[in-house]
Amino acid sequence: MSAEVNPTTLMKQQVGKAASDRVQSGSIVGLGTGSTTAYAIQYIGERLKSGELKDIVGIPTSFQAEVLARQYGIPLTTLDVVDHIDIAIDGADEVDPQLNLIKGGGAAHTREKIVDCLAEQFIVVVDSSKLVDKLGSVFAVPVEVLPLAYAPVMRAIEKLGGKPELRMGVKKAGPVITDQGNMVIDAKFDNIDDPAGLEKTLNNIPGVLENGLFVGVTNLVLVGEVIDGKPNVREIS
Numbered sequence: 001m002s003a004e005v006n007p008t009t010l011m012k013q014q015v016g017k018a019a020s021d022r023v024q025s026g027s028i029v030g031l032g033t034g035s036t037t038a039y040a041i042q043y044i045g046e047r048l049k050s051g052e053l054k055d056i057v058g059i060p061t062s063f064q065a066e067v068l069a070r071q072y073g074i075p076l077t078t079l080d081v082v083d084h085i086d087i088a089i090d091g092a093d094e095v096d097p098q099l100n101l102i103k104g105g106g107a108a109h110t111r112e113k114i115v116d117c118l119a120e121q122f123i124v125v126v127d128s129s130k131l132v133d134k135l136g137s138v139f140a141v142p143v144e145v146l147p148l149a150y151a152p153v154m155r156a157i158e159k160l161g162g163k164p165e166l167r168m169g170v171k172k173a174g175p176v177i178t179d180q181g182n183m184v185i186d187a188k189f190d191n192i193d194d195p196a197g198l199e200k201t202l203n204n205i206p207g208v209l210e211n212g213l214f215v216g217v218t219n220l221v222l223v224g225e226v227i228d229g230k231p232n233v234r235e236i237s
């Protein structure tokens with residue numbers, strides 16, 4: 001007898017599969033980070049293995065994506081070898097009605113922004129809990145900082161009206177360290193009125209590498225939801 005799948009897991013699986021179905025043979029694919037994208041990577045690998053998909057090459061946005069891609073048999077490349085990315089699939093922590101995003105719950109937003117912004121098509125995959133009326137409603141904005149600058153950057157964020165918190169490790173004493181060897185400050189701003197302005201302002205603080213506001217980067221969000229007990233994928237564009 002198979003164990004019952006948790007509804008959130010089911011939504012993530014459905015939306016991951018729906019996104020993977022949009023990948024075509026011969027594509028260069030940006031591979032996002034997180035628990036939802038992990039299913040897309042798995043399904044791309046399964047389509048490759050079955051022969052339904054051919055000549056795919058992936059560009060991972062994190063160590064996690066790289067390990068998963070290898071596990072599912074997706075060949076990988078790097079940005080110095082290819083001159084474009086056809087499609088990128090990635091998750092998000094919040095999505096507003098204009099399809100602006102907060103990303104970086106897994107501290108991968110710096111590499112994700114590079115890869116996702118280069119893609120000709122960037123598909124966001126989320127479960128319905130990620131949809132908000134205004135960015136900042138629930139989630140803080142992750143800000144990747146050079147370790148030597150974390151204290152002045154936290155003070156600068158406070159001056160902007162944000163509540164900064166240095167992200168701490170789980171099962172590790174001390175701060176989270178990103179794939180690039182930096183730290184992450186979670187900056188909580190209640191209801192962000194001007195995401196584009198805040199994205200630029202945060203990135204202008206000396207010592208900041210990149211923040212998790214993704215403004216005007218995608219025009220397609222696939223939302224996994226459960227309607228009358230049945231999983232469904234809704235397209236917002």
Ligand SMILES: O=C[C@H](O)[C@H](O)[C@H](O)COP(=O)(O)O
Binds near residue numbers: 035092104
């Ligand atoms: O740094 C991590 C990424 O931006 C993720 O794509 C984001 O946090 C969403 O992850 P999940 O699909 O696990 O909720």
